[in-house]
Amino acid sequence: MTKRAQGLDARVRKAVKLFWQVRDKQNAAQGGDSGQKDAGLRAAVTGGKHLDGFSDICRDLFAEAGVADAHVYWSSKRELPGYFRPEKCWDLIVVADGELLAAIEFKAQVGPSFGNNFNNRAEEALGNATDLWAAYREGAFKPSARPWLGYVFILEDCPASQKTIGVQEPHFKVFPEFDGASYAKRYEIMITKLLRERLYDGAALLMTARKGGTRGEFTCPCVELTFDKFAAGISGHAIAYAKSH
Numbered sequence: 001m002t003k004r005a006q007g008l009d010a011r012v013r014k015a016v017k018l019f020w021q022v023r024d025k026q027n028a029a030q031g032g033d034s035g036q037k038d039a040g041l042r043a044a045v046t047g048g049k050h051l052d053g054f055s056d057i058c059r060d061l062f063a064e065a066g067v068a069d070a071h072v073y074w075s076s077k078r079e080l081p082g083y084f085r086p087e088k089c090w091d092l093i094v095v096a097d098g099e100l101l102a103a104i105e106f107k108a109q110v111g112p113s114f115g116n117n118f119n120n121r122a123e124e125a126l127g128n129a130t131d132l133w134a135a136y137r138e139g140a141f142k143p144s145a146r147p148w149l150g151y152v153f154i155l156e157d158c159p160a161s162q163k164t165i166g167v168q169e170p171h172f173k174v175f176p177e178f179d180g181a182s183y184a185k186r187y188e189i190m191i192t193k194l195l196r197e198r199l200y201d202g203a204a205l206l207m208t209a210r211k212g213g214t215r216g217e218f219t220c221p222c223v224e225l226t227f228d229k230f231a232a233g234i235s236g237h238a239i240a241y242a243k244s245h
Contacts, residue, residue, distance in 0.1 A: 074092045
């Protein structure tokens with residue numbers, strides 16, 4: 001492992017640790033251990049700070065590549081026009097010299113419920129990308145060159161996310177790769193397809209168990225979806241922009 005890769009790995013571990021620390025703190029503050037567990041889980045997800053460590057890494061990657069921090073928006077002014085809706089608030093965008101350089105979304109899911117949430121996340125990821133590329137096609141971001149679109153997903157590694165799940169086929173067969181796939185595998189398949197279809201230019205899937213996650217432990221189940229490859233995509237795009245300006 002190179003020194004750069006080691007440094008990135010340490011930063012990702014720190015972000016994973018922060019993810020669990022903030023999430024558990026928000027859950028406890030909302031009565032997660034006092035008979036209001038579901039409300040606490042929702043509060044932890046919607047609190048917005050549990051994925052800040054990953055946002056920080058991306059901001060640093062742009063800065064290290066020569067894009068001024070003033071061009072990176074992560075706490076406000078993150079709205080971009082859509083084609084099927086007026087606007088969408090992304091988790092992080094980069095707008096430099098009147099050009100849209102990048103937009104990134106950070107998502108996560110922990111148990112106990114994975115079923116409905118998986119479908120919601122799939123529809124959301126597909127919809128956001130489709131909307132942005134349609135807006136780009138129609139000139140919403142002129143004079144921007146094609147922006148870099150990124151997607152980062154953090155998934156709890158637990159028995160519920162790893163167990164075999166059946167499919168419903170009342171009329172037609174599902175694609176064979178989904179038959180018997182766990183929710184973890186379904187996420188891997190979905191995000192890989194989003195990347196291969198070029199709906200996103202970079203994507204990462206990180207699995208983290210609650211116990212090990214509080215120490216920053218994580219795994220990447222697919223070599224196409226490592227955070228290192230995701231980071232390399234950001235750096236390459238940002239360096240190309242910086243050199244041309």
